[in-house]
Amino acid sequence: MRRGDLLRFATGSSRAPLDGFDPPLTIVDGGPLGPSGGLPRSHTCFNQLVVPRFGSFDDLAAAFDTALEHGNEGFFLS
Numbered sequence: 001m002r003r004g005d006l007l008r009f010a011t012g013s014s015r016a017p018l019d020g021f022d023p024p025l026t027i028v029d030g031g032p033l034g035p036s037g038g039l040p041r042s043h044t045c046f047n048q049l050v051v052p053r054f055g056s057f058d059d060l061a062a063a064f065d066t067a068l069e070h071g072n073e074g075f076f077l078s
Helices: 003-011 057-070
Strands: 026-029 041-043 048-051
Touching: 003 041, 003 048, 003 057
Parallel strands: 026 048
Antiparallel strands: 041 048
16 A cells, blocks of 8 residues: 555645654544445545545555545645
């Protein structure tokens, strides 16, 4: 997995701040998947990653690949 992309997806920045995250980086249980499935979501203002429950690790990895590939389009801070 691409750590920088995951960090950018969750926080809006591809690098960890030298003085730590404020608020802290958290991972939240997004609950069970509905019939239409779901992708991980993020709340960058709160450094929060919301991950739905998946039936297998392969499903989780595929969902993160999709989210990281398309989730940062149009959202880059300089």
